[in-house]
Amino acid sequence: MYTERVAPMTKNKRPMTILVTGGCGFIGSNFVRFMLEAYPQYSIVNLDKLTYAGNLENLEDIEGNPSYQFVKGDICDRSLVGSIVRERKVNAIVNVAAESHVDRSILGPDIFVETNVGGTNVLLDVARECMIERFVQISTDEVYGSLGSTGAFAETTPLHPNSPYAASKASADLLALAYHHTFGLPVVITRCSNNYGPHQFPEKLIPLMIARALENKEVPVYGDGQNVRDWLYVGDHCRAIDLVLHKGKAGNVYNIGGNNEWKNIDIVRLVLKKLDKPESLITFVKDRPGHDRRYAIDASKISRELGWQPSISFDDGIAQTLSWYLAHESWWRRIISGEYQHYYRNMYEER
Numbered sequence: 001m002y003t004e005r006v007a008p009m010t011k012n013k014r015p016m017t018i019l020v021t022g023g024c025g026f027i028g029s030n031f032v033r034f035m036l037e038a039y040p041q042y043s044i045v046n047l048d049k050l051t052y053a054g055n056l057e058n059l060e061d062i063e064g065n066p067s068y069q070f071v072k073g074d075i076c077d078r079s080l081v082g083s084i085v086r087e088r089k090v091n092a093i094v095n096v097a098a099e100s101h102v103d104r105s106i107l108g109p110d111i112f113v114e115t116n117v118g119g120t121n122v123l124l125d126v127a128r129e130c131m132i133e134r135f136v137q138i139s140t141d142e143v144y145g146s147l148g149s150t151g152a153f154a155e156t157t158p159l160h161p162n163s164p165y166a167a168s169k170a171s172a173d174l175l176a177l178a179y180h181h182t183f184g185l186p187v188v189i190t191r192c193s194n195n196y197g198p199h200q201f202p203e204k205l206i207p208l209m210i211a212r213a214l215e216n217k218e219v220p221v222y223g224d225g226q227n228v229r230d231w232l233y234v235g236d237h238c239r240a241i242d243l244v245l246h247k248g249k250a251g252n253v254y255n256i257g258g259n260n261e262w263k264n265i266d267i268v269r270l271v272l273k274k275l276d277k278p279e280s281l282i283t284f285v286k287d288r289p290g291h292d293r294r295y296a297i298d299a300s301k302i303s304r305e306l307g308w309q310p311s312i313s314f315d316d317g318i319a320q321t322l323s324w325y326l327a328h329e330s331w332w333r334r335i336i337s338g339e340y341q342h343y344y345r346n347m348y349e350e351r
C-alpha cells in the first residue's frame with residue numbers, strides 16, 4: 001500500500017526514468033521529443049507495439065539519443081511491462097498507448113477493449129506492485145459524451161461515452177481512479193480535446209483532408225458537417241502533460257482544451273483555402289453512426305492550479321501543420337501506401 005513517503009514529483013530535479021507507452025504514435029512521438037528536450041537528465045523508455053498507427057519514422061531523429069530507449073511490445077504483456085519497470089527502475093508511467101480512432105472502434109470494438117482497458121489495467125497493476133511515483137493516464141474529452149449548442153465539459157461532468165472508443169477510454173479512467181482510491185496509486189488523468197499537428201496519422205480529420213486535397217481527391221465530410229470539435233495544438237498538449245506529470249494532484253482529473261471550437265465543414269474549407277484547392281473537392285458522405293455533435297472543454301482547472309494555457313493560435317498551428325505535411329510528403333505517402341510498415345518489419349523482425 002502507498003503511504004505519504006512517496007516523494008511529490010515536484011521535488012524531482014533528480015534524473016528520472018519515465019516509461020512512455022505509445023511513443024511511436026502522433027501524441028506519443030511529440031511528447032517523447034518534448035521530454036528529451038525539456039529534461040536532458042531524464043531517461044525515456046518508449047514501449048510501443050507498432051500497430052498500424054505506430055511509426056518508427058516519427059522518432060528517427062532521436063534514435064541515437066543515449067537518454068532514449070525503444071522497446072517493441074504490447075502494454076497487455078504483463079511480464080514484459082513488469083520487467084521494463086523493474087529492470088529500468090521506472091519512476092513514472094505516462095500511458096499514451098491506445099487504439100485511438102472512433103471509426104475503427106465502430107468497425108471492430110474488441111481491440112479497443114483489449115488495449116485501452118486491458119492494457120491500462122496491466123500498466124496500473126505493475127505500477128502499483130512496483131510503487132511507481134506517478135501514473136499519468138492520457139484520456140479524452142470524448143468520455144463526457146456530446147454537448148448541445150452551449151456549455152462545456154468540466155472535470156465534474158458525468159461520464160457518458162457514446163462510441164466504443166470513448167467507452168473504452170472511460171473504462172480505463174475509472175480503473176485508474178479505482179487504483180488511486182483503493183491502493184493509493186498516485187494517478188492523474190488528462191482529458192484533452194482533438195489534437196492536431198505534425199505526425200498525425202492521416203485517418204484523422206485534419207491530416208486526412210490535407211493528404212486528400214494534395215492528391216486532388218474528394219474530401220469526405222460526415223453528415224451535414226456541422227459537428228463541432230475543439231482543436232488543440234499537440235505541442236500545447238505536451239506542455240500540459242508535463243505539468244500534470246510533475247505537479248498534478250494525485251487522484252485528480254485535468255481537462256485540456258484549445259479554447260478553439262470549429263465546425264468540421266469550416267475546418268475543411270479552411271484547409272482547402274490554405275492549400276489553394278477548390279471547395280468542389282468537398283463530398284458529404286453518410287454520417288458516422290452515433291456521431292457526437294459537439295465537444296467543448298472548460299480547461300479552467302489546469303489554468304488555475306497549474307498555470308497552463310494554450311500558447312499557439314489556431315492560425316499559427318494550422319500554418320505549422322500544413323507546412324509540416326507539405327515538407328514531409330514522403331512520410332504520409334509511405335503511410336497511405338502501407339510502405340512504412342516494411343521499414344520496421346525490416347528493422348525489428350530479427351530482434
Ligand code: NAD
Nearest residue numbers: 022024025026027049050051053054074075098100140195
Ligand atoms: P495514435 O493512434 O497516433 O498512436 C497510438 C500509439 O499507441 C501507436 O504508436 C501504437 O502503435 C501504440 N499502441 C497501440 N496499441 C498498443 C499496445 N497494445 N501496446 C503498446 N503500444 C500500442 O494515437 P494518438 O492520436 O497519438 O493518441 C494518443 C492518446 O491520446 C490515446 O490514448 C488517445 O486516446 C488520446 N487522445 C488523442 C486525441 C487526438 O486528437 N489524437 C484526443 C484525445 C485523446
Ligand code: TYD
Nearest residue numbers: 102194203204205208220221222227229264
Ligand atoms: P476525427 O479526427 O476522427 O476525431 P474524433 O472523431 O475523435 O473527434 O474526426 C473529427 C471530426 O471530423 C468528427 O466530427 C468526424 C469528422 N470527420 C469527417 O467529417 N470526415 C472524415 O473523413 C473524418 C475522419 C472525420
